[in-house]
Amino acid sequence: MSETVAIRILSPREATLQLGALSDVLIDCVEGGASVSFMLPMTRDKAGAFWGRVVEGVAAGERILLVAEDGADIVGTVQVILDQPENQPHRADIAKMLVRRRARKRGVGAALMRAAEDAARMAGKSVLVLDTVTGSDGERLYTRLGWQRVGVIPNYALWPQGGLCDTTYFHKQIAPARP
Template sequence: MNITTPTTLSAAQYDGLAELLIDVINAGGSVGFFAPLQKETALEYWRQVKAEMESGLVLFIAEMDGVLVGSVQLAPSPKANGQHRAEVRKLITHTDYRGKGIASRLMQAVEDHALACGKTLLVLDTHLGRPAEAIYQHLGWTRVGVIPDYAAGTDGSLHATVVFYKQLA
């Protein structure tokens, strides 16, 4: 597996990221979109991510045998009093490649990069009761609490999110 932090995205990477997001959303993932996710919507999202990369967001992508199989984002705090912290966003792994350590490797890459950039505190949130919650706990993240009715599901019902943090130093 190869994990990179591209500063620009090729057409193939845009397509791979779009297909990854579509796979995750259409399999029930809760990362801001409703299923079925259309390719143009996914491509537009990744174009927005690319624009954020120009102002500090770091995108990590995982590839296996030429297939884009996972990604995660690190968003440094823009606040003067928050230069020591960053938010981890949208850890996603292709459903055909789950259980192979991709999420763990991506999170380790995030932590290593954050520490190298002087970040000592990371925060994230995830859908309550989903497998990601157990992954974060296994990786040493501390659960802060639950926010009820945080995001809507495709059926209109509201779901809770769990907030985590990890101190790196």
């Protein structure tokens, strides 16, 4: 990274205080064309409602919310979803790995992913799963970080402006932290 970016886990209180900054990241990514579950126009209300649900999950212990900060600004975020079915207590999903356009190509995504893997490890997880747009920068990043490609689902989702895109699923086996 060309400048210092700090990665940290947000508490529910901190996440609530950062709803505006988190919304800014999501809006920037969707307006930049990222297929991350939202369609254009991407409104502040839509983003705020999403992050409000995330904060509820953090407060309930169902997810971990990490952010990347360069100075005073949040430039990226990722979530580790801990809440899984009863027969999958060892698994977590990695979701909504978002990096603002102005902070891309500086190692922010890789730093967020390494921190997410560490957080999952500390939570006792050993199998991680994620999905991303096929052919995206995210797909290249995950491959570079040692994630294993499972397969592609054609026409899985829509781009924010419309039109179908394929999705690639990945998994990674990690050693959980020892108590």
